[in-house]
Amino acid sequence: MKLLMIDDDTGLCELLSEYLTAQGFQIECVHDGEQGLKQALEHDYALILLDVMLPKLDGFEVLKQLRQKKLTPVIMLTAKGEDFDRIFGLELGADDYIPKPFNHRELLARVKAITRRIEHITSLTNNSSNKLSVNNIIINLAAREASVDEHPLSLTGTEYEVLALLVKHAGEVVSKEQISEEVLGRRLASFDRSIDMHVSNIRKKIAEFNSAERIKTMRGTGYVFIQGE
Amino acid sequence: MSLSKENSKTHFAWLKHPKHFLFFKIFLWFWLTVIGTITALVFLSNIATNQVSNEDLHGPMLKNLQYTAKGIERTVVKHNKAVADILMHPRLAKRKLLYLNSDQPEHSITSRTPPNEIDLSLINFTKNMTPQIIFTEYYQAFGPIKIDLPEGTFYLYEVDENHQTPFFVRLRLMPIWLKVLIALLASLTLSFIFSRNLIAPINHLKQAAVKLANGDLTARADIDPNRQDELGVLGRDFNSMATQLEQLISAQKRLLADISHELRSPLTRLKMATGLAQMQTPEANQTYLLRIEKEANQLDKMIADVLQVSRLEANSQTLSLHQQSLQVIIDHVLNDAQFEAKQTNKQLLVEGQLNIDIRCDESLIASALENVLRNAIKYAANTITLSLSLSDAIYIEISDDGPGVEPQNLTKLCEPFFRQSDARDRTSGGTGLGLAIAKNAIAAHAGSLTLHNSQPNGLCVRIALPLGQQ
Numbered sequence: 001m002k003l004l005m006i007d008d009d010t011g012l013c014e015l016l017s018e019y020l021t022a023q024g025f026q027i028e029c030v031h032d033g034e035q036g037l038k039q040a041l042e043h044d045y046a047l048i049l050l051d052v053m054l055p056k057l058d059g060f061e062v063l064k065q066l067r068q069k070k071l072t073p074v075i076m077l078t079a080k081g082e083d084f085d086r087i088f089g090l091e092l093g094a095d096d097y098i099p100k101p102f103n104h105r106e107l108l109a110r111v112k113a114i115t116r117r118i119e120h121i122t123s124l125t126n127n128s129s130n131k132l133s134v135n136n137i138i139i140n141l142a143a144r145e146a147s148v149d150e151h152p153l154s155l156t157g158t159e160y161e162v163l164a165l166l167v168k169h170a171g172e173v174v175s176k177e178q179i180s181e182e183v184l185g186r187r188l189a190s191f192d193r194s195i196d197m198h199v200s201n202i203r204k205k206i207a208e209f210n211s212a213e214r215i216k217t218m219r220g221t222g223y224v225f226i227q228g229e
Numbered sequence: 230m231s232l233s234k235e236n237s238k239t240h241f242a243w244l245k246h247p248k249h250f251l252f253f254k255i256f257l258w259f260w261l262t263v264i265g266t267i268t269a270l271v272f273l274s275n276i277a278t279n280q281v282s283n284e285d286l287h288g289p290m291l292k293n294l295q296y297t298a299k300g301i302e303r304t305v306v307k308h309n310k311a312v313a314d315i316l317m318h319p320r321l322a323k324r325k326l327l328y329l330n331s332d333q334p335e336h337s338i339t340s341r342t343p344p345n346e347i348d349l350s351l352i353n354f355t356k357n358m359t360p361q362i363i364f365t366e367y368y369q370a371f372g373p374i375k376i377d378l379p380e381g382t383f384y385l386y387e388v389d390e391n392h393q394t395p396f397f398v399r400l401r402l403m404p405i406w407l408k409v410l411i412a413l414l415a416s417l418t419l420s421f422i423f424s425r426n427l428i429a430p431i432n433h434l435k436q437a438a439v440k441l442a443n444g445d446l447t448a449r450a451d452i453d454p455n456r457q458d459e460l461g462v463l464g465r466d467f468n469s470m471a472t473q474l475e476q477l478i479s480a481q482k483r484l485l486a487d488i489s490h491e492l493r494s495p496l497t498r499l500k501m502a503t504g505l506a507q508m509q510t511p512e513a514n515q516t517y518l519l520r521i522e523k524e525a526n527q528l529d530k531m532i533a534d535v536l537q538v539s540r541l542e543a544n545s546q547t548l549s550l551h552q553q554s555l556q557v558i559i560d561h562v563l564n565d566a567q568f569e570a571k572q573t574n575k576q577l578l579v580e581g582q583l584n585i586d587i588r589c590d591e592s593l594i595a596s597a598l599e600n601v602l603r604n605a606i607k608y609a610a611n612t613i614t615l616s617l618s619l620s621d622a623i624y625i626e627i628s629d630d631g632p633g634v635e636p637q638n639l640t641k642l643c644e645p646f647f648r649q650s651d652a653r654d655r656t657s658g659g660t661g662l663g664l665a666i667a668k669n670a671i672a673a674h675a676g677s678l679t680l681h682n683s684q685p686n687g688l689c690v691r692i693a694l695p696l697g698q699q
Contacts, residue, residue, distance in 0.1 A: 019505055087549065
């Protein structure tokens with residue numbers, strides 16, 4: 001499985017590639033934003049690790065331009081505590097973020113959580129086509145695609161997973177903790193807004209085609225996908 | 230008066246204690262001096278305070294009057310008529326009011342009956358003078374011209390009853406009480422302006438110094454840059470001092486933040502390298518690596534705290550504000566705190582509830598409460614009390630029964646890295662930034678965090694958050 005790391009800290013890149021290679025991944029490193037964007041667009045990677053502070057083109061800009069063409073999963077490497085950074089990253093369509101300095105075990109867990117989904121999907125594709133349809137939203141589990149009133153939605157991997165999870169449990173409250181654990185492969189940290197950000201992105205994308213409210217917020221508990229009108 | 234506006238506490242203090250204000254001293258002394266000078270002038274010089282004023286008569290008016298006098302004289306002698314008849318003759322009487330003053334008052338005659346308000350006796354004092362213009366309150370008279378007639382000697386005056394008295398003459402003719410009042414008012418205004426002018430820059434300086442002392446480093450004295458006197462120079466010196474201070478302090482804070490930021494990259498690499506080493510090291514040596522990892526985590530926490538404090542202090546922290554139930558945040562923090570208290574065999578009591586929604590950055594509020602609670606648990610002997618109440622604002626009080634804090638250290642406690650005992654005990658694992666973070670986090674929500682010693686012992690931290698935030 002091929003990963004791309006875009007970070008100007010060459011020392012960290014070396015250590016990280018050694019570590020991830022030992023864990024069975026293939027890893028390529030580039031050290032500036034421009035080069036990183038070019039690589040990401042030319043090749044298909046299973047996952048991109050993207051630093052925010054980059055020479056030539058900053059991480060947000062790389063992500064923005066990448067998302068116009070591709071939905072490759074992206075984990076942003078942000079500086080810890082800078083709340084704005086990660087919220088902005090998630091808004092632009094990052095799949096998850098990990099604050100620097102990170103723990104190697106934590107990083108590995110996140111990488112695995114996202115890449116595992118892809119493996120899981122490729123195995124599903126071989127099965128019979130499996131579709132879910134609730135309230136004009138169709139989830140094609142095999143193709144990993146979702147559509148509203150026949151319009152395909154361009155969702156990132158994480159957004160798709162969140163929506164699929166909510167549709168699977170349509171009419172029930174799905175807690176944020178459950179979403180975080182099933183989709184991001186991690187426990188929800190206290191006052192973590194990342195699930196809210198992903199849900200907000202999904203709502204915006206659905207609203208482009210249909211303005212009816214599909215996902216309802218249950219304050220303090222989680223979200224419900226509305227079943228029937 | 231701007232004096233009263235400078236802060237609400239001393240709003241009317243200047244009324245109660247005028248002696249404490251330089252403004253009143255200067256104002257009073259200056260005013261008294263001005264009044265004294267005027268009084269002395271009035272008494273020393275003989276400023277006419279009567280209702281009449283006069284000057285020598287010159288020019289065509291004098292010639293005209295002399296001509297009229299000669300005419301009367303000639304007519305009386307020639308036609309041998311009584312002077313009264315000539316004076317009453319319409320040709321003369323129509324034109325102007327003529328007044329013939331005789332040495333015997335009962336023989337004085339006028340060309341027609343003057344209006345009531347005209348008191349001709351006012352001009353009698355000029356009888357032996359050269360021709361004059363005499364100004365009185367209601368009229369203006371020219372004369373005297375001496376006329377020798379068979380009936381006796383007369384002094385001719387021409388009276389102009391409609392004449393508007395010139396302004397400066399009217400001033401001179403004002404009653405004495407009005408003159409005094411005007412002098413008083415003028416000197417009062419002058420003294421006031423003078424004292425204001427002198428005191429205003431001092432007040433600006435005072436306000437700026439108070440703000441600066443309270444930590445507002447952007448405070449500057451509002452001094453007119455064109456002012457060249459000592460006060461102007463003092464004001465500018467004060468401002469340049471404040472600028473210097475601001476630069477030094479912000480440079481020091483920025484340095485701390487920059488260093489911390491730069492420390493992150495090597496720390497990330499250190500953690501990564503430790504991870505790699507852990508994969509390849511035999512079980513026996515793992516304890517050292519675990520220790521390295523633990524210390525790296527501690528370093529990481531300190532750096533994060535320093536950065537958070539400096540961001541909060543510089544107001545560059547972006548608050549992600551959400552409407553949130555305060556009780557939910559408190560319960561969340563309490564979960565961990567109860568656990569922590571139990572582990573150290575201390576009791577955490579909770580009084581009251583705060584079922585209210587506020588718009589806040591929940592993680593900041595939570596970290597503030599967490600830091601204060603952790604501090605209280607650390608120093609408490611047996612019990613920690615958290616009391617929640619709601620009145621004009623939201624009040625959260627956290628008190629412990631520990632040794633408390635020496636009064637002179639109470640304000641310093643919220644400074645980064647301040648520790649009570651000089652021996653920096655690290656056993657508790659704190660970074661010395663907890664209260665600084667808490668105070669700044671509460672301040673970012675327009676609230677306040679104050680410390681005081683409770684009776685008989687222990688420290689009490691009182692957090693107040695305003696209701697209905699923007």
